[in-house]
Amino acid sequence: MSDNILEMRHIVKTFPGVRALSDVSFAVRRGEIHCLVGENGAGKSTLMKVLSGVYPHNDFEGEILLNGKNIEFNGIHDSELAGIGTIYQELALVPEMTVYENIMLGHELRRGMGIDIQEMIQRAEDLLKRVRLSVNPSAKVKDLGIGKQQLVEIAKALSRNVSLLILDEPTAALNEDDCDNLLDILRILKTQGVTSIMISHKLKEVLSIAETITVLRDGQTICTLDREKDKVDEQMLIKHMVGRSIENIYPPRASKPDESVVLLEVKNWSAYDPNLGRKVLNNVNFKVHKGEVVGLSGLVGSGRTELARSMFGNPDGYAIAGELSFKGRKQRFAHPSSAIRAGLAYATEDRKKNGLVLIKSIQENISLANLQGVSKHGIINEELDKQTALNFVNSLSIKTPGINQLCMNLSGGNQQKVSVAKWLFVGPDLLIFDEPTRGIDVGAKYEIYTIINDLVAKGMSILMISSELPEILGMSDRIYVVANGTIAGELDGKSATQEAVMRLATQY
Amino acid sequence: MNELLTVLKKNIREYGMYIALAAIMAVFTILSQGVFISSRNIANLLNQTGYIAVLAVGMTLVIVIRHIDLSVGFLSGFLGAVAAVALTQWHLPVLLGILVVLVLGACAGLLTALPVAGLGIPSFVASLAGWLIYRGALMLVTAATGTIIIPQDSFNALGNGYIPDLFASQTFLPGIHKTTLLLGAIAIVMFILGQLSDRKRKVQYKFEVLSGGLFAGKLVFLSVILGLISWILAGYNGMSWTVVIMLAVVLIYDFIARRTVLGRHIYAVGGNPEAAELSGISVKNITFVVFASMGFLSALSGILFTARLKSATPQAGTLFELDAIAAAYIGGVSAAGGIGSISGSLIGALVYMSLMNGMNLLGTDISLQYIIRGLVLLLAVVFDVVTRKRRS
Numbered sequence: 092m093s094d095n096i097l098e099m100r101h102i103v104k105t106f107p108g109v110r111a112l113s114d115v116s117f118a119v120r121r122g123e124i125h126c127l128v129g130e131n132g133a134g135k136s137t138l139m140k141v142l143s144g145v146y147p148h149n150d151f152e153g154e155i156l157l158n159g160k161n162i163e164f165n166g167i168h169d170s171e172l173a174g175i176g177t178i179y180q181e182l183a184l185v186p187e188m189t190v191y192e193n194i195m196l197g198h199e200l201r202r203g204m205g206i207d208i209q210e211m212i213q214r215a216e217d218l219l220k221r222v223r224l225s226v227n228p229s230a231k232v233k234d235l236g237i238g239k240q241q242l243v244e245i246a247k248a249l250s251r252n253v254s255l256l257i258l259d260e261p262t263a264a265l266n267e268d269d270c271d272n273l274l275d276i277l278r279i280l281k282t283q284g285v286t287s288i289m290i291s292h293k294l295k296e297v298l299s300i301a302e303t304i305t306v307l308r309d310g311q312t313i314c315t316l317d318r319e320k321d322k323v324d325e326q327m328l329i330k331h332m333v334g335r336s337i338e339n340i341y342p343p344r345a346s347k348p349d350e351s352v353v354l355l356e357v358k359n360w361s362a363y364d365p366n367l368g369r370k371v372l373n374n375v376n377f378k379v380h381k382g383e384v385v386g387l388s389g390l391v392g393s394g395r396t397e398l399a400r401s402m403f404g405n406p407d408g409y410a411i412a413g414e415l416s417f418k419g420r421k422q423r424f425a426h427p428s429s430a431i432r433a434g435l436a437y438a439t440e441d442r443k444k445n446g447l448v449l450i451k452s453i454q455e456n457i458s459l460a461n462l463q464g465v466s467k468h469g470i471i472n473e474e475l476d477k478q479t480a481l482n483f484v485n486s487l488s489i490k491t492p493g494i495n496q497l498c499m500n501l502s503g504g505n506q507q508k509v510s511v512a513k514w515l516f517v518g519p520d521l522l523i524f525d526e527p528t529r530g531i532d533v534g535a536k537y538e539i540y541t542i543i544n545d546l547v548a549k550g551m552s553i554l555m556i557s558s559e560l561p562e563i564l565g566m567s568d569r570i571y572v573v574a575n576g577t578i579a580g581e582l583d584g585k586s587a588t589q590e591a592v593m594r595l596a597t598q599y
Numbered sequence: 600m601n602e603l604l605t606v607l608k609k610n611i612r613e614y615g616m617y618i619a620l621a622a623i624m625a626v627f628t629i630l631s632q633g634v635f636i637s638s639r640n641i642a643n644l645l646n647q648t649g650y651i652a653v654l655a656v657g658m659t660l661v662i663v664i665r666h667i668d669l670s671v672g673f674l675s676g677f678l679g680a681v682a683a684v685a686l687t688q689w690h691l692p693v694l695l696g697i698l699v700v701l702v703l704g705a706c707a708g709l710l711t712a713l714p715v716a717g718l719g720i721p722s723f724v725a726s727l728a729g730w731l732i733y734r735g736a737l738m739l740v741t742a743a744t745g746t747i748i749i750p751q752d753s754f755n756a757l758g759n760g761y762i763p764d765l766f767a768s769q770t771f772l773p774g775i776h777k778t779t780l781l782l783g784a785i786a787i788v789m790f791i792l793g794q795l796s797d798r799k800r801k802v803q804y805k806f807e808v809l810s811g812g813l814f815a816g817k818l819v820f821l822s823v824i825l826g827l828i829s830w831i832l833a834g835y836n837g838m839s840w841t842v843v844i845m846l847a848v849v850l851i852y853d854f855i856a857r858r859t860v861l862g863r864h865i866y867a868v869g870g871n872p873e874a875a876e877l878s879g880i881s882v883k884n885i886t887f888v889v890f891a892s893m894g895f896l897s898a899l900s901g902i903l904f905t906a907r908l909k910s911a912t913p914q915a916g917t918l919f920e921l922d923a924i925a926a927a928y929i930g931g932v933s934a935a936g937g938i939g940s941i942s943g944s945l946i947g948a949l950v951y952m953s954l955m956n957g958m959n960l961l962g963t964d965i966s967l968q969y970i971i972r973g974l975v976l977l978l979a980v981v982f983d984v985v986t987r988k989r990r991s
C-alpha cells in the first residue's frame with residue numbers, strides 16, 4: 092500500500108440549494124505535488140475548505156484521514172495545529188502591516204509583557220529565505236508586488252510547521268516570471284518534505300509541476316491521473332474537466348477590424364498619482380479601431396490598470412495631461428458614469444474588491460451599471476430585470492441555483508462571469524477588459540473568447556489587459572506592450588511571439 | 600409543520616423582530632392587566648412612535664451607506680422651534696410654514712454631507728459638530744421666550760388629531776371609527792393582492808416559495824393582524840394624522856429602497872462603494888441624497904413632535920438621534936453597510952417605543968428603564984450577528 096499523507100472519503104457538502112460536493116474521494120501521497128483541476132464551481136475550493144476546517148466536521152459528511160488517523164477539525168486553528176497550511180483563493184494579508192508582522196500574525200513571540208520584535212524579525216527572515224524572497228521584513232506588505240505578496244503568504248503558512256500545504260489558485264494573479272518562481276519554490280519545499288495540493292486553471296503549469304492530478308466535475312471525482320504513467324496532456328485534462336474536447340482554445344475570428352475608423356486615440360497621455368506622489372503614466376500613445384481586439388500586455392505593475400482607470404472617468408483622482416479622443420470627439424471623462432454614457436466600459440481585474448457587490452444577488456449585480464435599461468422613470472421593472480439576469484445566466488452558463496443567489500456564494504469563476512455579464516448588458520462601444528479570464532476554467536474561457544468574437548463582429552471594440560501571454564497572442568489583432576507607465580512597443584497580433592513581447596515588457 | 604420550522608429557521612432574523620414585538624406586547628398586556636393593548640394606549644403608542652420611526656427610516660439609509668448622523672435629534676428640535684417661530688412670529692400660513700421647515704431640513708442634511716462627501720471627513724465627526732451647533736441654535740431660538748406655545752389647531756392636529764370619520768353613524772357600530780375600518784379593509788385587500796402577484800413572479804423565475812398551505816396561512820395570519828390593529832384603532836378615535844404620515848413615509852421609502860434605481864444605487868454604494876463608483880454610480884451624489892433625506896425627515900420629526908406638545912421647548916429632540924439609531928439597529932440594519940430594510944426600521948421603532956410605553960405604564964423606575972432599553976438593544980444586535988453568521 093502506498094504511503095498516503097491524506098485521504099478524504101465520501102465527502103458530501105451541501106449549501107442551501109446547492110450540492111457542492113457529492114461523494115468526493117481523494118488521496119494524496121506523502122511528498123508529492125498534487126494538482127486539483129476542474130471547471131468553475133466544480134467544488135475545488137469547497138473541498139479544500141472542508142479539509143482545512145473552514146467548514147467544521149459536523150457541517151459535512153464523510154471522513155478525513157491524515158497520516159492514517161481519523162481527524163475532526165472544528166476550525167482552521169485545528170488544521171494548523173495538525174500541520175496543514177492553507178493559502179486561500181483570496182490573499183489574506185494585512186496590507187498596512189509589515190512583512191514580518193504578517194508572517195508572525197496570530198503567534199507573535201512574547202517577551203515579558205511585550206513582544207520580541209528582534210526574534211520575530213529573525214524568524215521571518217529565515218522563512219523568507221526558504222521561499223527565496225529577499226525583501227526587508229520591516230517593509231509594508233502593501234508596497235510589495237502581488238507576486239511577492241503571494242510568497243509572503245507561503246512564508247506565513249510555513250511559519251506553522253506545515254507538512255501539507257494547500258494552495259488555491261496561487262498563480263491566478265501572477266505574471267509568468269512570478270508563476271515560474273512560485274512553482275520552483277514548491278519544488279524546493281518538496282525536497283524539504285512538504286506535500287502540496289495546488290488548485291489551478293492554468294493547465295500548462297499543472298502539467299509542468301504535478302505528479303498526480305485529480306479532476307473534479309459537478310462535485311464529483313472524475314479521475315485521478317498519474318502524469319507520467321497516464322501520459323497526461325492538455326487535451327486529455329480538458330476532456331475530463333469539461334466532458335467534451337475543445338479543439339482550439341482560441342476560436343478563430345471571421346471578422347476583421349475596420350481600420351478606417353479610429354474609435355479611441357490617446358496622445359501624450361500622462362498621469363500623476365497624488366497619493367503615491369509619482370507619475371504612473373508617461374506619454375502614452377495608442378489607438379483602437381472599430382471592431383478590433385487590442386491586447387495590452389506587460390508586467391504586473393507596469394501601468395496597464397492605471398491607464399484603463401485614468402481613461403475611465405479617473406476615479407483615483409490622478410492629475411492628467413494629454414489628449415483623448417473617443418468616437419472622433421476630444422473629451423475627458425470626469426466620472427465613470429460619463430464614460431459609460433459615452434460608450435466606454437471597464438471591467439475591473441479584481442471582482443471581489445471593486446467588481447461586484449458581493450452581498451447582493453446576481454440579478455442586482457448584472458443590471459447595476461445599466462439600471463436605465465430595466466427601469467422607466469426611475470422605477471425598476473422587476474420582470475425585465477429578472478429576465479435580463481436569467482438570460483445572462485443561461486447564455487454564459489453561470490452555475491447557480493437561481494438569480495437571487497448572493498454573489499458571495501458563487502465560485503470564483505462564476506463571480507467573474509457575473510462581472511462580465513454586467514458589462515455586456517451595458518453594451519458599450521469599447522470595452523476595456525482587465526484580466527477577463529483570471530480564475531476562469533478552460534470551458535468558460537472558450538465561452539468568453541467566443542463572446543469577444545461575437546462582440547467585435549457586431550462592431551464593438553475590445554481593449555484586453557492580460558497577464559497571460561498565450562491569451563494576448565491568441566486573441567489580439569494588435570498588441571501594445573506596456574512597461575514602466577509607457578508604451579514600450581507595438582506588435583502585430585498574428586506575427587508576435589512570446590519572446591518578442593517579453594523583450595519589450597522587460598526592456599526598461 | 601416541518602416546512603414551517605425550516606422557513607422560520609431560515610428567516611429567523613426577519614421573523615425574530617416580529618416575534619420579539621409580539622412577545623413584548625403580550626408581556627406588557629399581561630403585566631398591565633390589559634391596559635397596554637387598550638385602544639387608547641395603542642393609539643397613544645403609535646403617536647409616540649411616529650417621530651422616532653420617521654427618524655429611524657432616514658437613519659437606516661444613512662447606516663446602509665456606512666455613515667451615521669448624530670445631529671438629527673437637535674436638528675429636529677431646532678426645526679420644530681423654527682416651525683413654532685414661523686407660525687407665531689412670522690405669521691406664515693400653516694402649510695407654508697411646514698413647507699419652509701421641510702426644505703430647511705433637507706438643506707441642513709446637505710450641509711452635514713458637504714464635509715463628508717466632499718472631503719471624506721468621517722460622518723461621526725461632521726454630525727457631532729451638527730449636534731453641538733443645532734443644540735446651540737435651539738437654545739438661541741427659545742432663549743427669548745422660553746417655551747413657544749403654538750395656537751394653530753390645524754398644525755397641532757398633526758401630533759394630536761385624528762382623521763375625520765366620513766361614515767359617522769349612531770346606529771351602525773356606534774363608537775367605532777368606520778373610516779379607519781374601511782382603510783384597514785383596503786389595506787388587507789392590497790396586501791393580499793400584492794403578495795399573490797409577488798408569489799406568481801417568484802414561481803415564474805423559479806425562486807423558492809412557501810408551499811400553498813403555508814402561504815395561505817401566512818396571508819390569513821397577517822390579514823388578521825392588520826384587521827385587529829384597525830379594529831383596535833377604530834375603537835378609540837380612529838387613525839391619527841401621525842399614523843397616516845408615518846405609514847406614508849414608510850411606504851414611500853420602502854418603495855424607493857426596493858423598487859427604484861435610486862434605491863439600488865444606495866444599497867450598492869453601501870455594499871461596495873468602489874464597485875458602485877466603477878459601475879458609474881456617484882458615491883458623492885448618493886451621500887448627498889441620503890443625508891438630505893435624513894435632514895428632511897428630521898424636520899418632519901420635529902414638526903410631529905412640536906405639534907404633539909403644541910409647543911416648542913428648549914429640550915425638544917434630546918436623545919432622539921440615539922433612539923433612532925437604536926431603532927434602526929433593532930430593525931436589522933448592518934453597520935458593515937448595504938443591508939437593512941425600511942420595514943425593519945419601522946418594526947425596530949415599534950419594539951423600542953413599546954418598551955418605553957409599557958414600562959411607563961407599569962411605573963418602572965426611569966433608571967431601570969434605561970438599563971432595560973440598553974439590554975434589549977444589545978440583545979437585538981447580538982441576535983442579528985449570530986443569525987447572520989449561521990446562515991452564511
Ligand SMILES: Nc1ncnc2c1ncn2[C@@H]1O[C@H](COP(=O)(O)OP(=O)(O)OP(=O)(O)O)[C@@H](O)[C@H]1O
Nearest residue numbers: 106111131132133134135136137500501502503504
Ligand atoms: N457559501 C456558499 N453558499 C452557497 N453555495 C456555495 C457556497 N460556497 C460555494 N458554493 C457553491 O458550491 C459550488 C462549488 O464552489 P467552489 O467554490 O468549491 O468551486 P471551485 O471549484 O473552487 O470553482 P472556481 O474555479 O470558480 O473557484 C458552487 O456551485 C458554488 O456556487
Ligand SMILES: [Mg+2]
Nearest residue numbers: 136180502503
Ligand atoms: Mg475556487
